[in-house]
Amino acid sequence: MNTSIGKRIRSYREERGFSQEELAEKLHISRSTYQRIENGETNSWINHIENICTSLNVELDDILKPEEGYTQINKENTSNENSSNNMIQNQTNNYNGSDKLTESLLDQITFLKEENQRLRNEIEQLKNI
Structure with missing residues (x-):
């Protein structure tokens, strides 16, 4: 997986003041699954990208932009x-x-x-x- 996407998601989460656990709850996933998304260990962010963008109030393009x-x-x-x-x-x-x-x-x-x-x-x- 492209770890830059996970890093961007982490950056937006931290800017918005959410903990990993809080955002995981909003996404209805476990904290460990969310942590794997941020660490670039899984591609499951694809299944949650719309909710991630909504929860963090960011545009999809901001998450997916090239490095x-x-x-x-x-x-x-x-x-x-x-x-x-x-x-x-x-x-x-x-x-x-x-x-x-x-x-x-x-x-x-x-x-x-x-x-x-x-x-x-x-x-x-x-x-x-």
Whole structure:
């Protein structure tokens, strides 16, 4: 897992004055599960990202933004040193990968919101029977 996401979540939690236990309670998960999210030991934050953002009053983009220093670089940028070229290519790949991950997660969140609404509608219909 990308530990920078966990670090960002921790930073926002601390800025807002929540303990790990308090935020875990808001997310309806155990403190140990929440701690694993912050430490980057699990990808389960994906299942809780909407509630994390709501609880911490932050935008999804703030949590998922690429790490500092990862900016897209023109692939035609040339250099005489191979190591410099490799570094530029790695940074570009990481940036592109982060962009794809963000897009994928936004698609998943959209799907989950729609599914949530569908289930709520179904529950309302069942209540009316």
